Amino acid sequence: MSTYLRAREIREEPVVTLAGEDIAQVKDIVFDPMRGTLTCFTLSGRGLLAGPLKRALLWKKVHALGPDAVMVRDGKALEEDDQAARESIDAPGGGHVIGARMMTEDGTVLGTITDVIIETGKAPQVIGYEVVSTAQTGRTLFLPVIKPSSVSEEMVVVPACTADFSAGDVVGLPAAAEGLRRRLEQET
Amino acid sequence: MDWWIWVVIGLAVLAAVASSVVAVQARRRSGDVIAGGTRPRGGRKGRQT
Known part of the structure; x- marks a missing residue:
């Protein structure tokens, strides 16, 4: 589990x-x-x-x-x-993600990353980020991350539809990630 | 000056040194979450997909 x-x-x-x-x-x-x-x-x-x-x-x-x-x-x-x-x-690229901004491919800043959510198991992986929302001043959101376009010290660029799949807490993040995965599969 | 003033000064200096050592060590030990980079291949820069 x-x-x-x-x-x-x-x-x-x-x-x-x-x-x-x-x-x-x-x-x-x-x-x-x-x-x-x-x-x-x-x-x-x-x-x-x-x-x-x-x-x-x-x-x-x-x-x-x-x-x-x-x-x-x-x-x-x-x-x-x-x-x-x-x-x-x-190595070039990558960097410290805490404090980086999360931005969509269509140029919308979703917020600032304050933590990284890791799904444990046999092959644990980062499934999303805790973000302090820019649009909803100071509100903490949990956003799934699948197929980011790029990750750097300053910014994580994600597909535009990521903004449609936020969760209010960690418990809701897996469902948001599944929704985003399906949307990305439909779009490709 | 009275001898006890030197004792107080000495203790204050020791406390300052000890607290700064602990603070420096705590900062060195606190970590981060790092997205690993990749070695450039064929002159390509960055991590674009």
Whole structure:
């Protein structure tokens, strides 16, 4: 069964081995903006004075992603360095999506992204964004994201019909995503 | 100056240093959600589909 988590709920989650050892903490969540799939996590050490770790956790090494912890088989699940994450983060395009504006292909700003909604399961993926609406001053909306035209540090450009499928809460987002998927299939 | 004034000043400096270290570490640890980029292929720029 899928559950829906806000990215802010996953950030700072502990990374725990199946043996019960707390080995790290999630720092950044890196995803493929076109497919929506999670790629990897960057990590921080545990403890008050621990800084970022120069090791990444690739999604394929994750045993389970839960609401309270990211589970891995053992300490070997962590990469020896953070090169895989850096390659994805430092490559051109993409960027930090929190704070970016969401705009339709017909030039309407839908709002500013305040969080990312992730559907958990065997292959968790980003299904939508929490957005503070520009048109409805300050109102929080949940907008599904399927086939974005582009994603950059400043802007996420989505098909124009995305605006027709907003939800008022996370619970309504899967239905909105399904509606958008059908509309896009009809249009192609 | 009385000795206790130096003690108070010393404690204040220690508290300031400790709180700034904790604040810097907290900032370094707080993460973000990052859309991964792609390496350019054949001179194509950006992530247009």
